[in-house]
Amino acid sequence: MMNYFPNYYSIEDIFVTQEKVECKVNTRLQRLGFLDAGAETEDLEPGRTINLPLWYIKELKVNNSYFTIGVPDIYKNVHKAVCEAETTHIELGRLHPYFYEFGRYLTPYDRNHVIGRIIFETLRQRVRHLLDISKNDGESKREHRLDNIESKLHEAGLRTNTQYINWLQMSGNHIRISQLVEEHQKKRKRAERSDDEGGDDTDTPTSKKRSTM
Amino acid sequence: MSTREIMSDSENVEQAPNEHELSTEADLARAYEGDDDDDEDAEPITAQKVLEILETAWTNEMFAPELLQHQSDMLELMMSQVAHMEEQMKDLDKNDFRYVVHQMELERIRYIMASYLRCRLQKIEAFTQYIINQDATYDAADKRLSPEEAKYAQEFATNVDEYFSKVATRYMPNQQRGEAEQRIVAPNLMSHVFLKANVAVSGVIVGVDDEEVDLTPGSQHIIPYQLVADLIQKNQAKLI
């Protein structure tokens, strides 16, 4: 499994770029009134605020004359916590499921350079916490604690830890069968059982290989 | 009596790795030693050396974000070595101590080769077009893809394209078909890797602000791959 690195086909990237961003209209945009749900005019009038998807915004020049892109409040709201290095308790996933990637896309549009700094600092501050919860069997996963990037890191950490513990506990080399084969065998076993109730299945590969765990 | 025969037979098995077979591959040895000066007299490469090279190639490949240079020559040498040993072993009793031990070692070697090739295939499938494009810019001697891999990559790319075309893109407006550049999936060359220096290397740039560090032999580091890619290529360091 490779590390997340956005590309054309990545589903996360598609999800992130679907997100809506608040924009202020700067000039009259002819016949674009339909973009503004609350307006009845045919043209989009200056001064109005509308929501546009990120996939559109990200193609705009930073200093384009049509829209001013607003900094979402979620980033302003964590500013204080970031400055005080108190970010580990933040329920980042609740703020935004793609807190970091969404912020990354918006970074160039933020003329005060807050977002870029915030996402960078936030992750930097929270890595230790991620390492810790991956170690102490974080199975008690708190839904909204982590954003998407963090959940992936967390899962990777948990996997490492499980693998290590399994390795420490084994008393020999047990080649484990792949999940696919195992699923298939389970299915077959179920099928056999329903065919022949009480059949002896002690010598299936599954039960043989699954020792001492 | 019969044991004696097997013994002498196995003597052949045993001697083989270091002597005949591989000693004829002198130019390969030279090719690998590359720019070293001491290649006047074609020095035969031993099976042990080939295996070491393959092992390093295997671990480097596992940890490098990009596809590294192929090792077809070394693989071929090792395959013929394995085949040769198996040929020599075929008359031994399957329960013979020597048979079992040699067989175990061959299994280990086969695992390394298979895992190495599988790892490369995974990268080829993940970064197909990127790798094909990149390879087109290299000279024949520096190609990352082996001829077989190049063929595989090309076919894989074609199949994926055809599939996308059949199920989706042909139903889409024209401009959406022209995003070939945008669709290329590239590895993150700034991925962090764990590195161990094989030799002393001075003046390695370790940060974006050109900070330099001298690596001592055996020292270990975590560092963005791109900053040390050339050290891996030159075998001055390895990934761990």
Place this chain on the structure above:
Amino acid sequence: MDPSIIEFIGEKSMISIIPNFSNEPLHLVYGSVGPFRAGFPVFVPLWLATHLRKQQKCRIVPPEWMELETLEEIKEEEKRSKFFTKMPCEHYMVVAQLVMSTAPDDVPRCEELRTIIKDIFDIRESKLRTSIDAFIKGEGTYAKLDNLTLLEIHSVRPILPYSLDHIARYQRMATASQRDTSMLGLNTTGSASGTGSMSNSLFTQ
């Protein structure tokens, strides 16, 4: 990377066995082993040692360092030192794990040894986590990790390199956008500190 691969790599370590049979030397691709003479110690790769032990064809001679006093010292040293000390064996965990699970009877005070080796690993692992924390807070993207063994590196893989990848990505983004707009004369805030990477030598002397 799965620990089984680390085990595979560690199984190349040479270890002494006392065979109960005799045989000519074997010329393995990796180099020759033997001759085997019943009752006399001989060095073989760990994978062969564990195989022969399972077949009851040898006794394993625990490596010199696999001994309580030595390990106590190592443990104390590891606690005292701010840095990672050099382990007596590059694959100490793998060797210990394989020898002790295949041949517990060949290792005197096996259980005590097991505990102390695990202690050493745990001390080093938590030291690693603390160093990582300091290293990341110091805005580093490069660090020296001398004397860490593969399995210890594994304990933070892939989460550590992956995290650093993301941090570096966001850092590059923040820096680049600041640079771009400052050229446009839009830079209003003071420049943020430490945009480059910092080397960090907390991990080593």
